[in-house]
Amino acid sequence: MSKLQELATAVENGKSKLVPGLVEEALAEGNSPIDVLNKGMIDAMGVVGEKFKNNEIFVPEMLVAARAMKKGVEVLKPHLAGESSTTIGKVVIGTVAGDLHDIGKNLVALMIESAGFEVNDLGVDVPVEKFVEAAESDPEVSIVAVSALLTTTMPAMRDTVAALNKSPARSRFKVMVGGAPITQEFCDEIGADAYTADAASAAQVAKSFVS
Amino acid sequence: MSNYPFDPKEISVDEYYPKMPPLYGMDMAPTRKFNTPITPKENFLRVCRKEKPLWLPNMATDFATIQPIVMPDANARVHGGIDWFGIQWEYEPLSNAAMVKPGTRRLSDVTNWESELVFPDLNAIDWQKDYDETYKDCLSDDLVVNFVIVNGLYERLADLTSFEDTLCSFLEEPEAVEALYTKLTDFHIELMKIAKKYYHATLITFHDDMGTQRSSFFSPELFREVMMPHYQRMNKAAHDMGLYVMFHSCGSVANQLPNFIESGFDFWEGQDACNDKDALMEQYGDQIGMEVMSLMPPTDEKGLMDVVNRYVYGLGKNGRCLAWHSTPKGAAFDSCAKIYELSRKHLAE
Numbered sequence: 001m002s003k004l005q006e007l008a009t010a011v012e013n014g015k016s017k018l019v020p021g022l023v024e025e026a027l028a029e030g031n032s033p034i035d036v037l038n039k040g041m042i043d044a045m046g047v048v049g050e051k052f053k054n055n056e057i058f059v060p061e062m063l064v065a066a067r068a069m070k071k072g073v074e075v076l077k078p079h080l081a082g083e084s085s086t087t088i089g090k091v092v093i094g095t096v097a098g099d100l101h102d103i104g105k106n107l108v109a110l111m112i113e114s115a116g117f118e119v120n121d122l123g124v125d126v127p128v129e130k131f132v133e134a135a136e137s138d139p140e141v142s143i144v145a146v147s148a149l150l151t152t153t154m155p156a157m158r159d160t161v162a163a164l165n166k167s168p169a170r171s172r173f174k175v176m177v178g179g180a181p182i183t184q185e186f187c188d189e190i191g192a193d194a195y196t197a198d199a200a201s202a203a204q205v206a207k208s209f210v211s
Numbered sequence: 212m213s214n215y216p217f218d219p220k221e222i223s224v225d226e227y228y229p230k231m232p233p234l235y236g237m238d239m240a241p242t243r244k245f246n247t248p249i250t251p252k253e254n255f256l257r258v259c260r261k262e263k264p265l266w267l268p269n270m271a272t273d274f275a276t277i278q279p280i281v282m283p284d285a286n287a288r289v290h291g292g293i294d295w296f297g298i299q300w301e302y303e304p305l306s307n308a309a310m311v312k313p314g315t316r317r318l319s320d321v322t323n324w325e326s327e328l329v330f331p332d333l334n335a336i337d338w339q340k341d342y343d344e345t346y347k348d349c350l351s352d353d354l355v356v357n358f359v360i361v362n363g364l365y366e367r368l369a370d371l372t373s374f375e376d377t378l379c380s381f382l383e384e385p386e387a388v389e390a391l392y393t394k395l396t397d398f399h400i401e402l403m404k405i406a407k408k409y410y411h412a413t414l415i416t417f418h419d420d421m422g423t424q425r426s427s428f429f430s431p432e433l434f435r436e437v438m439m440p441h442y443q444r445m446n447k448a449a450h451d452m453g454l455y456v457m458f459h460s461c462g463s464v465a466n467q468l469p470n471f472i473e474s475g476f477d478f479w480e481g482q483d484a485c486n487d488k489d490a491l492m493e494q495y496g497d498q499i500g501m502e503v504m505s506l507m508p509p510t511d512e513k514g515l516m517d518v519v520n521r522y523v524y525g526l527g528k529n530g531r532c533l534a535w536h537s538t539p540k541g542a543a544f545d546s547c548a549k550i551y552e553l554s555r556k557h558l559a560e
Binding site for chain 1: 301303305306310313374375378379381382383423424425426427428429430433
């Protein structure tokens, strides 16, 4: 088994303690930093996401895999400094105004980051203006992801998406929505580009938007 | 032929049990009283013993559900503030409940729990005084006292650290989790003793939410490894005290029901929105009773009758269901009385 394969297996299995060393070994074997990132870790997280979607694994296994990848990225970062582009896009994410829930939003952020994106997490209870400002102020933002857990904060999601849709920069970014009460129907109604039911699907759809 | 044929006089009374203190932050209405041939408590105990009840027990009419606000956990979750374990809760008006204040963290890491965590002193509360002042005059011996304990094993660690850290710790720090959960289980057993001794509880509703809309947070295998030994010990202790335990667990957790049964829980209070209760009752109803809520039932005659029929001839046909149903304001008929009447007749057959 090559070091890249060993690394991918360790990421998939959430072996945080092994991953940093395997990154070093994969580099020492002559693999480029970009290959170590993409083939050794991001692809592995794709497998993890697929398994999660198919109910073969659950949240803990997905989390430890994402954390293992983070450990690997820490070691890899200095080696990536000279590379032209190490992320596939920037994502702004947050929970809408009036809603303090962050668990689902955090999982989505983690999986999107593990898919190769840079994530600007605005946190919870995020006012409409803050979403718009974050999307407009950074020309590299390609996705805005909006979360709501409560039926009572769905109107805030509607307001947020409406404001984003009016932005002059709207053609540059896609708007994704999610959260327990959100449906595809609601997504269509408020004019968002995509609804996903879980964190792994969110990462997959986000990737499809930039590929 | 039933020893207790239904008599229309049973529902012709217009009497109420005294109004109970607020529950989950909500004001309580006086409890409707029927002229039952045995007490609601005796009827519920039949369900617990897996005997056929005389009617479908209804949380709204047969139970006195209490969550003494002298418990810091209860107060923090209702109003916000500091809970029994020093966790800061923040009131959220939209849901009329509190949640752990975002960004706060009580425990640096689960492996540090022994040095960082101060376990509550249950003797610091004058339970007898609380019972005498708050409950003595409104708790009827005829009703089932249902004592609510919130923040089960999973929830507690998530509150102390974070959702993500808790789930990771199940895989990465099993020894520390095991030790903490052993101590927490001791605490829960002591609290159940108090519920029994001072509040005369028959039923404990024990909360531990562990699912999303589409699945449980963690696998059934992980539940068996991490949770089950502790919940088995807790439930055995409860049963030895003469208590029954209802497991409140929200989210889509149907895949965990065999584990809940093996853990010794007597009832499951789950979410209708993401669990097929009718199918689950068919599959597991002989092993675990199920409480089913009708949240915001329709008020028109047909819609409300559908709710009643589902309880009586569907979920409750074998007497293994506990309804949680209040007659809605503006209802076409008294649906609580109808559930009582029809289930009395049905279960007598």
